[in-house]
Amino acid sequence: MASPRVRPGDSTRRAATLADVAEPGGSGPIGPYPPGADSDEQRADYDKLRRRVLWRMPSGLYVLGSRGTEAASRNLMTLNWATQLSFDPKLVGVSVERAAYTHELVEQGGCFALSLVDREDRAIVRKFTKPVEVDVDAQTLNGFPYVERVTGAPILAQAAAFVDCKVQERLETGDHTFFIGEVVDSGFLRDEDAPILRMEDTRMNYGG
Ligand SMILES: Cc1cc2nc3c(=O)[nH]c(=O)nc-3n(C[C@H](O)[C@H](O)[C@H](O)COP(=O)(O)O)c2cc1C
DSSP, rough: OOOEEEEEEEEOOTTTTOOOOOOTTTTTOOOOTTTTTSSSHHHHHHHHHHOOOTSSSOOOEEEEEEESTTTTOOOEEEEOOOOEEEEEEEEEHHHHHHHTTEEEEEEEESSSEEOOOOOGGGGGGGSSSSSSEEEEETEEEEEEEEEEEEEEOETTOOOOOEEEEEEEEEEEEEEEEEEEEEEEEEEEESSSTOOOOOGGGOEEEEOO
């Protein structure tokens, strides 16, 4: 059974067949459980309820750019687990699943770039849920032009804004790694007032 992490209708490796409401994952309910969740049924119910609560945590929805050591190793990935972490220095963290190709590239390249997407371009996040086709000569990923700034991690040319980060620290956080990067470059590629895409602008979920 596919993992329930993404819904609905996404073409990710794990979630291609998920319907509107995600089902419990293949690994079954995950503890710990609060008092009163004693039977298998109560635990399964609690597992689903906790997922719905976690899904309600507001978040942005970004495209994360990474690059490895080879010329053609570039990737863009849809990601919503991102946050600023410090005023001084300017630190931003992203949580990347260990099995993702992006994870390998961030480890190799020691950098990442977050593209903030214009709300009008919401359909674009569906294009980056599996490793992309790279055309270094044309400077496109899955046919979408990208630009590079200080670190060389790809940034969607049509992004509303970007933060380009050099990895300073990594934390193993369960099945993900939390990469903490210092912002070494940032800017707007569109009008500064362009509305930025958030998870709630889509029917997608991740996590839970
Ligand atoms: C709406 C949405 C949000 C996502 N957020 C994250 C995230 O925060 N971290 C993560 O590791 N994967 C996230 N993913 C999953 C990755 O986009 C997906 O696993 C992708 O296949 C990994 O890409 P890669 O193997 O090309 O690096 C999200 C997917 C969707 C559809």
